[in-house]
Amino acid sequence: MPEITRVQELVYELEIEDVMSRDVITVSPQTSMLEVREILREHQISGVPVVKNGELVGILSIEDLIKALAEKTMHVSVEEKMTPNPVTLRADEPVIMALSYFDKYEFGRFPVVDGRGRLVGILTRGDIIHGLLRKLEIEYHEEEIRLYRARHIFEDVVSDRTSVVLRYDVLAHDFEHAGEASLNVKLVLTRLGASPLIVRRASTVAYEAEMNVIIHTDEGGEIIVEVQLGQIVIRAVDTGPGIPDVALALQPGFTTAPQWIREMGFGAGLGLANIQKWADEMRLESPLGKRTVLEAVIYLNRKDEQ
């Protein structure tokens, strides 16, 4: 299934009145074709709705005008040359409706009417393109502002020590949701404006810590990520069973993971080594039978990562 783009969503979300031109130039049925020629030329438009007593009665296009020129009937009134009862669009219909009309009828423009049939606007393909671009631009600006706010949280919030704390519950042996906490850590850090390398390092550390809780604990635990002014502290805290020999556990390749977990590509004994590789500091405390507290720190102010 192809990816649905924002533009594709917008043509369903936006209504015709959001994109149509509202300042419609109209003519009356009694206007002469000579006058229409001047109106079209003056306003650089290629068609004009015909309105009688506020009601739409027809549409006159440049093709009708050319025909009249060829037939040398420019002196007659619009009434005789217009297309009566033109196909209209309603202002409250989605833009996708208009697109299908442009495909179905090969007209350059459609008069837009309200619920009571009164002319409220006119729509060309160009109006749709402009409307979509305008909306995309607004959304882009809103996103920029949101990003700006997130990135300046440490400047905008006044305290002696400001930090953002993210806490994620991780269930034991929950391979179904494995990695979700880390993916969220990644998203938040990106939003906060962390560099790609910092995001990479922090999400790798979070992922390995998360997998350790999933694979090795009895009752799961918590991943706590604290974003401080100059560093990110990632903690994995659980309530057991603890690690009998921490030094051994730190050796690359040492593992206690059962075969079925290893067959999935986990439990290769590299998790803690990976954390050590990507973090600037790592501490591991694990009183046997009680708990394991892993703490990894990533510095934000290293010169190569600004």
Added chain:
Amino acid sequence: MTLEELSRQLSLEVHAAVGKLGTEVTGGYVSDLLSRVMAQAQAGNVWVTLQGHHNIVAVAKLLDLAGVIITEGVTPDPTTLKKAEEQGIPILTTPLTAFTVVGRLFALGIRGTDS
């Protein structure tokens, strides 16, 4: 080279995130050990593996990989494809072995993270 060209050249079958095939591939990495991938693979890499379970999607997403090629005719789990679609990670399959896939990728100019 984009993932799309690459998948055509290797006759890969595309299973998820068709809309993301235009991604430029920056290199390649092969391993079935997820921690190795987490340690080595780079953003934009294509990852060649035998693993078909859905945890490959989280790994690929965390690392911003271009996509995952699953080898030797392993069928990805339905949850893998569902998650891959959600996260926008292309999953491609082939009956070829990892050795052959990597050899062909190399011949197309795709390099490892260490070369």
